[in-house]
Amino acid sequence: IKHIGVFTSGGDSPGMNAALYAITKTAEVNGINVSGFRKGYEGLIDGDLVQLKSHELQKLTQKGGTILKTARSKRFLELEGRKKALQTLNVNKIDALIAIGGDGTFKGLLAFSEICDIPFIGIPGTIDNDISGTDYTLGFDSAVNTAIENIDKIRDTAESHNRVFIVEVMGRDSGYIGIHSGLMVGADAILIPESGTDFINLLGKVKNYDSEDAFLIVVSEGDEIGAELVSSKIKEVNPNVDLRITKLGHIQRGGNPSALDRMLGIRLGVEAVKSLLQSKKNVMIGILNNQLHLTPFNEVVKQHQVNKELHELLELFGT
Ligand code: F6P
Numbered sequence: 001i002k003h004i005g006v007f008t009s010g011g012d013s014p015g016m017n018a019a020l021y022a023i024t025k026t027a028e029v030n031g032i033n034v035s036g037f038r039k040g041y042e043g044l045i046d047g048d049l050v051q052l053k054s055h056e057l058q059k060l061t062q063k064g065g066t067i068l069k070t071a072r073s074k075r076f077l078e079l080e081g082r083k084k085a086l087q088t089l090n091v092n093k094i095d096a097l098i099a100i101g102g103d104g105t106f107k108g109l110l111a112f113s114e115i116c117d118i119p120f121i122g123i124p125g126t127i128d129n130d131i132s133g134t135d136y137t138l139g140f141d142s143a144v145n146t147a148i149e150n151i152d153k154i155r156d157t158a159e160s161h162n163r164v165f166i167v168e169v170m171g172r173d174s175g176y177i178g179i180h181s182g183l184m185v186g187a188d189a190i191l192i193p194e195s196g197t198d199f200i201n202l203l204g205k206v207k208n209y210d211s212e213d214a215f216l217i218v219v220s221e222g223d224e225i226g227a228e229l230v231s232s233k234i235k236e237v238n239p240n241v242d243l244r245i246t247k248l249g250h251i252q253r254g255g256n257p258s259a260l261d262r263m264l265g266i267r268l269g270v271e272a273v274k275s276l277l278q279s280k281k282n283v284m285i286g287i288l289n290n291q292l293h294l295t296p297f298n299e300v301v302k303q304h305q306v307n308k309e310l311h312e313l314l315e316l317f318g319t
Contacts, residue, residue, distance in 0.1 A: 009040030009101035013139025015261030022269025041073035059082025102126035119281030130174035133295030158214035178220035190318030
């Protein structure tokens, strides 16, 4: 392998730059050039690439977002787009590809592998932590830290006014950020898409809520859940309640990566290049039980379930 292409795709997440640094450094040590495609699959289609140098990336490890920029590419979903991407790889003599992103990114690579047979390696990068084959995705820890920092602030005002506060956190149908942040701020209720019964418990509690203290609810966003829905249900059972909603939104995606995410980016980035050197292809590098772990793309689907222990914690503290 002489020339690796790398890109970030889907939602940005803190730690992506650390992974880019680690990939470039490891490649350089092994005499390999690295080109970065800008805006995810879009850059691959348009031939928009820059040469990456580890000495330039070194000081960016601390920076959130992704210096390569990112996108959710619609064009790559079409065969036409993928054919153009293949052309770009051929023209630039790229003989391996590393992608950092979420499940949509890996689905893209799977489809691409039908017409392109250079090796692909994936690194899980999403704040949602919803990828199987890894205990943690890049950016999840930072997002939870951002969430708890902000929910702590909301608690101050909620307690001062004895208000019910609904704080909506991100997760696109995944309760990981919700359950972690909710537990860590001592929420009175935590609602996540994976758990059905806690809604009933919540309404029972709120019905008897006497406005003598704050009542903090952390709810994950999702198709069948979310702050507005919770708010309207609460008002049905207790119309007099003094209630406010805060959606933390995209601040959860930004900010400097936590120590854990920087380290994760470095470990996964180094291993991605090492795997290519060991002739591995079409696998995602993850961390399971603190050990590096390779999972074939076709097993990497959006099915990282909230485990039994977390559900038990939710029952004990969050309902
Ligand atoms: O997948 C990461 C994520 O932040 C989800 O939690 C959220 O639902 C989604 O991306 C938001 O996407 P966008 O930035 O495209 O609005």
